[in-house]
Amino acid sequence: MRITCPFCGERELSEFSYLGDAKPVRPAADAGEEAVYDYVYLRDNVAGVMAENWYHGGGCRAWLEVTRNTLTHEISAVEPAAGAGARQVAK
Amino acid sequence: MSSSQSHRLTSGGLIDRSAPLNFRFDGKTFSGFQGDTLASALVANGVKLVGRSFKYHRPRGILTAGSEEPNALVELRTGARREANTKATTAELYEGLEAASQNRWPSLRHDVMSVNQLFAPIFVAGFYYKTFMWPAKFWEMIYEPAIRRAAGLGRAAQLPDPDHYDKAWAHCDVVIAGSGPAGLAAALAAGRSGARVILCEEDFVPGGRLLSDGGTIDGLPAADWLARTLAELASMPDVRMMTRTTLFGVYDGGTYGAIERVNDHLPVPPEHQVRQRLWRIVAKRCVVAAGAIERPIVFAGNDTPDVMMASAMRTYVARYAATPAKRPALFTNNEDGWRTVETALAAGLQIAAVIDARGDVSPAHRSLASKNGFTVLHGSVSGVDGGKDGVRKISVSLAGGARAEVEADGLAVSGGWNPAVGLTSYHRGRPKWRDDIAAFVPDGAPPGMVAAGAANGAFGLGACLREGFEAGAVAARDAGRNGNTGAAPTASDEALSLTPLWHVAGKGKAFVDQQHDVTASDIELAQREGFESVEHLKRYTTLGMATDQGKTSNVAGLAIMAAVSGKSIPETGTTIYRPPYVPVAIGAFAGHHRDEAFHATRLTPSHHWAAEQGAIFVDTGLWKRAQWYPRAGEKDWLESVTREVKAVRSGVGFCDVSTLGKIDVHGPDAGAFLDRVYINTFSNLTVGKARYGLMLREDGLVYDDGTTSRLAEDHYFLTTTTAKAGLVMQHLEFCRQVLFPELDVQLTSVSDQWAQFSIAGPKTRDLLKEIVDPAEDLSNEGFPFMGAREVALRGGIKARLFRISFSGEMAFEISVPARYGEAMARNLMIAGKPFGVTPYGTEALGVMRVEKGHVAGPELSGTTTAADLGLGKMMSSKKDFIGRVMAGREALVAPDRQVAVGIKPVDKARRLRSGAHIIPKGQTPGPDNDQGYVTSVCFSPTLDQWIGLALVERGRERIGEIVHAHDPLRGEDYDVELCNPVFYDPDGGRQRG
Amino acid sequence: MAEFSWEVRSPLDRALVAGPYGVRGDAGVSLTEIRNFDLVQVMARRGMAGDMAKAAKARLGVAAPDAPKAVQSSDATLIWSGPDQFFVLSRGGKHTTETLAQTFASFASLSDQSHARVLISISGAKARTMLAKLSSIDLHPDAFAIGAAAATSMDHTSVTLWRGGDKSDGQAVFNVLVFATFAVSLWHTVLDSAAEYGVAIGHSEELA
């Protein structure tokens, strides 16, 4: 598999590490145990197109959101994580 | 003395008669020529019997001339280089080649195990599932060992592989599998378009079928066209021809696996060269021009040596000038088979007869027959009379029902052609059936891949060139190359006119999968027993699971299954195709990564100095760390380690701790960031101070620990454990980039920038005063416990000094830029000499941390909570942090959790061992009273006894209780006392003093 | 008072044996370690990438690379190392963390990496062929031109790779910065990969 890092260009799979589904959002501090349980443990486990967190640790160390089909491994989009680089993020 | 090449034609072929080669097969010396394969050389020497089959040990010869060969497998080379199951048909001949037949004992001609044929009535498909069940113990003792000895094929080498392998990457616009007419045409079109092209050819000569079948292209004899084309391709700098290279698999993202047999054609690889190289080819497009495989017709005795595929026979005659038979017959169901007759006649051979299963034969063939004095029989071969020494007589069922016999010394068989659909099907594409050629053709190929020519079911030479050229041009264009392709090569198309015929009923065993001895009746049996699905068929009969992966057998097997189950062939379907296309040496996949080079080795900055001191090194992840420093006269590691610990506790010692992960945390929000990733607070840490921190995973369990110092308002220096350094960096980047992108914080690994030493012992300050610039205040007031700041060293070097202690002694850690690491170690020895400074290794480090009750790897097991480790109070209740919520789940705060506690043997002389379990005293060990286990132990020189840490149910409430350490693995049982885990200086006076 | 020697030791100090290696004859691959350099990692603070680039231009005479490139100024090479971050590579003592701190002030965070990396320069007729064994990146002249850079991995080891100016004989030069503690290991892998082409090994105390 090759992933096109938005910063580095197309790179070999072994430069990247996988974390998993990018959809779940870390709950707010007061969201409660059920919400955090859901965030940490439950997965849609999509059979098809899925947004995922990948880390280009063997390259530029950017976290990426990779849109990939879990049935075919086809990658349709790669975006940097919100905090990759020095991009301004509203406080 | 070489025996004569009795079956070699006096002229012709692509062999180099000026380069004779000697080789040995089963101990007998033969000769051949450069340009031969082992198979062609055996043919040239009249050798018919080459191997034995898997199950029945039937005598077998050579069936094909390519990588689809099921029968002619040999052990090639000897000793550590012995290669089992090597196809004689693809092994290039070299001077001194040694080959031996396999799966036979004591000899190929007289194989005791051929007795299995007598049991053939019982040894049908899957017979072993129905027997060998009683008595149960006999399976491992008797049946299985016997089966295992009988099964298998060749013998692998039993010594380490002495050859080297490597791996490489290649990038191109278009990769082409196969250099036959379609592949060459594709390369021409793509190359002329300006594309970067890689052409992989598994043979050692490019050309594919042109080498055997000839023909006319662009008005030129095939050989001339081939030479012209190769020259044109060679003139293009971005077209790369890779012979001896098989494209074996397609992986995601346009990555193709290929194996290059760099030096298999030599007795041993030249110095500094590899035997084989694994290529990862990254290509925008792929053209599969891998050709087609001629398929057998299944009939009784079809496995007799010298029953050969028709195309193989003409390859041996035309390419190698070697004659498998002097007077062969042909059995065909199509027009293509007749080409073998033409080739044989042109070489001066006689034809015994042609048995054509079709209703009609062209007038041209009829006149050829009458001119050359052979008969054409309309019918099918129903049996072969022959044996180890080849074919003698062929029985024919004539179309009208009569029988005939043909005397011949060989039989060429052509059942039609199967496109090589492997590569196009490896992404679970299912090939589709084409009635006109009665074959499966590619469908659903992976993205970017297209098949052309015979691999796509276009068998005519003209069609191959046309399709190949078109595919090459389109592939180049898709890859963004638009140069002028010029004209496509042209040739006329030969007719195939095939009437499908799969199986001829007859007496005797008719083999479908020759290597695995799967017969037509085995398939019928499988159907009868309900193994109708093709995958069940394959698994039940082992059809297609041999080293050739069913290249010559699968489709015939499906066809027979279709016939007996009353379905069509496409309804019956194919099994899933799996890479690699040809078997690939495991060593090639490993490449350079074996022995000491299996994984990278990381060396600490003081490594060479430690080595000079005679340090014993231990592998810690990728690191080599000094474990202890033996001195003359010390009888074992324990004595050395004990000395080192005592030296620290009484004087001063130092240890390279550069392996700790070190991370610069910069930015205005660095403090806020650390507050979120640690359970305790760092934003309120004073500049110039260090603090111990504990990180959880989001699931609430402990992840890592370390000290973090605040070097400036917006700069923290964080340390991790050695084991987790990389992972913590990744985790922190995740927090920074994904979870908390609003924080202005930057992270950099500085693990390799700093050589870091722990200096510990009551005389630490004395030593430091020697080496630190006198202007620096190292007093307890000037540099208190948990102080951290930059200092100057004598000689002008700047260092970072941290007053932290893992040993429980008065201690500092000092960092210098890494290229000073070795000098630092030497200077510490000089500075500490008056105080008896002692370098210590990881063992002593471990002893002192256990004495001090610090948790480390064995306790940070990924299943412990902060509270389990006695660190629950560090969890801030005033802020959110990673893992806060999940840490509060009921089972993680349950009162009966196993928590860290100290242990001491009741018998003070007793040695402790990690991994022993804790059982309440007086109880019989069992699952219900298994209350924990010993995590870490050491011999404590300070206490003069073994001590340890354990995770024990309610352990901290039970301090003082005597429990049982149960260690059945090592046959040890003894009483231990649960105690405070801080064995040494529990109130911490020494490290603060 | 004891005399201390603060001898600088390259991590390759012992592994590197100057001279020929591998197949005899003309060396297909030249390996040169460059020892004395300053290397500073500069990382933009949130929203400050533009200011950081301007500051670089003002101080070093060239804009900081905002894509995987290595750009040359009169006395430094600026090598892209990730989004909104780059290295300043200069002769030992030329541009240190301390001297650059003023320049980048609140725009960027600086981290000294001078001792964290080993710098190896690779050239020779077989350099590309050899590097194809280690790098999954396409190093074809069209795909990896002079000044191209990559934060990548070689043989599972993180490296910064860039193509410097060609040698006078037209041969390409590839520069590799590898983590110091991995350097010996990668060095041996490089030697293993290059041996069949013949290797000329040397080192240089100063950045050219």
Add this chain to the structure above:
Amino acid sequence: MKYSIFSLARAALSGHKNWQRTWRDASPKDHYDVVIIGGGGHGLATAWFLASEFGIKNVAVLEKGWIGSGNAGRNTTIIRSNYGLPGNTGFYELSMKLWERMEQDLNYNSMVSQRGVLNLYHSDAQRDAYARRGNTMRINGIDAELLDQAALKKMLPFLNFDHARFPVQGGLLQRRGGTARHDAVVWGYAHAASELGVDIIQNCEVTGFVRDGNSKVTGVETSRGKIGAGKVGMAVAGSSSRVAAMAGLRLPIESHVLQAFVSEAIKPLIPGVMTFGAGHFYVSQSDKGGLVFGGDIDGYNSYAQRGNLPVMEDVCEGGMALIPMIGRVRLLRQWGGIMDMSMDGSPIIDKTPVDGLYLNAGWCYGGFKATPGSGFVFAHLLARDESHKEAALFRLDRFQRGAMIDEKGQGAQPNLH
């Protein structure tokens, strides 16, 4: 039809014309007491135990393709009970005991071969971890031995002792571990279950659940029509999330691809099963002679049943590092299976929040060795509506309670288990 050497010999006399189908080719009935989704080893074993142990014979096993087409037919055939945590230890030993009598129970030779499973260690820390685990095994009545380097040199002289990056120091051996012929396990359960009246229905894909209003499951919709059921059990590891989603459930499971490899057949070379503790590699040799080996999962979510080169290379590197004599042995075939990777690396066998729907999932790499045990305890759950004591910790709500069974200590990151 009883299988034995005598029936085989009799059949040989008549040219093997009289053999019956190994299992009946059943068509779906309107209603079953229990419908099991998934005709893999676990589903078929569950059906057989329901029929043979719990007296429930009106059972259907629904298989979307051919039986054994999932992970039952694409694993590396290893059986063992060398686990270290409560929950796993007892369960896998229950399973091991059932392996030991499987052939006699089923009248089918599934070639259970107790040739030993050896986990090699390369450091003191690994030794200590294995010591802890081995002692757990012994305390639970399971055989375990800790071998030192000298013992290994004698037993496996071909391991890389002299030039290894991570020299082998010893190993944890379970002699009762070994391998079994995976397909034969499937066929054996199918054969025996069918003999007891269980309907095995192939080419029957479940497309939905029939619900009684919004609550109880009363049957399944399939590609072969609606089938009523008193209870429905899911044993579809690899597809658990997709099938559960039809009932509105989200699971603590991700699907990952695990590759496996087999070499060409060679004469006996490697005795038992061994795992390399310093790389990702394990190997055994099949009765046919192929080295069957594998390593880690590829590490990303996948339903594609095929892997990529990096892991393949990683596995072979491990193989060469451990056993340098296999360099010239050729890799013949590679394939991929889809693992139900759970959040703690341990399985789930439990009722679901949906009445009438029962779950058997989350097997990670452990599925094959669990086959008989899983069938037994799942049948127990389906028959009695309560967990068998050896499966009592495999609860679906354990993650909410914080009662994970995490052998590797990797937490809620499935690709690390």
